[in-house]
Structures are given as structure tokens and as C-alpha cells.
Amino acid sequence: MSEVLVLNGPNLGRLGTREPEIYGHATFADLESLCVHTGSELGLTVEVRQTDDEAELIHWLHEAADRGVAVVLNPAAFTHYSYAVRDACAALTAPLIEVHISNPAAREEFRHTSVISAVARGTITGFGLQSYVLALRALV
Numbered sequence: 001m002s003e004v005l006v007l008n009g010p011n012l013g014r015l016g017t018r019e020p021e022i023y024g025h026a027t028f029a030d031l032e033s034l035c036v037h038t039g040s041e042l043g044l045t046v047e048v049r050q051t052d053d054e055a056e057l058i059h060w061l062h063e064a065a066d067r068g069v070a071v072v073l074n075p076a077a078f079t080h081y082s083y084a085v086r087d088a089c090a091a092l093t094a095p096l097i098e099v100h101i102s103n104p105a106a107r108e109e110f111r112h113t114s115v116i117s118a119v120a121r122g123t124i125t126g127f128g129l130q131s132y133v134l135a136l137r138a139l140v
């Protein structure tokens, strides 16, 4: 495995200005360069994408399945209710790591459920942008 797709769901493009007390001050561009840089240290080609659109996210997961590419996924709010994203994750053909910047278990009740976790190889939450670094390391 040398290629990884790092996929991000809704509102994560707003990192830096979105609820900085929860998600920090780093921007989505910072996240992208952190992932690409970490990947190059680990010998991985990393591509980082973000969408607010459930259908687009599902199409990217289909693409990952067809190409046999590993995925690091922050499904954002889709985590908690999207059976369609879960079904697309279940059909992946290479490992999936679920990541979260915050720790959803320590937040509102509706965030305590992840419909994705059961189809992920593992889940990393609560370490800020480092959650992504840990996920890339876990894949290797």
C-alpha cells in the first residue's frame, strides 16, 4: 500500500474559523500539508479531499474501492447518521481508519454514536490534527 486517500466530510473545509475552541486554529490547508508531509515521511502518496456533499463523498469511496486504495476518513456529521456512507465504507477493498479531531464521546449525546466505526479497521479520536498523523502511521 503506497497510496492513501484522506477524505473529509461536511464543514471540515471551515477549519481555522469553525468553532476554534473545539477544532483549533489550523486551517484545512494546514491539515492537507500535514497529511502530505507525514505521508512522504512514511513513503505514502497522500491525497486529501473535502466535501460538504454526501453523494460526492460516496463516489470517492467507490473510487477508493475500485482502485484498492486505503482510506483515512473523517466523516464529520455523517459519522452519526449516514448509513449510505457506512455502506460505501463496508465495500472498501483496503483498510479504512476513521478519524476525528475532537473526541465525540466527550461531547453531545448525538455524537456518541458512530455508524462508521463497525466497518473501520480502527478509530482515532480526540488528538486534534494529530489524529490524522496517527491514522497514517497506523496504516503503515
Ligand code: DQA
Residues within 6 Å of the ligand: 010, 011, 012, 074, 075, 076, 077, 078, 079, 099, 100, 101, 102, 103, 104, 111
Ligand atoms: C468531527 C466530530 C463530528 O461530531 C462533527 O460533526 C464534525 C467533526 C471531528 O473531527 O471531531 O464535523 O468529525
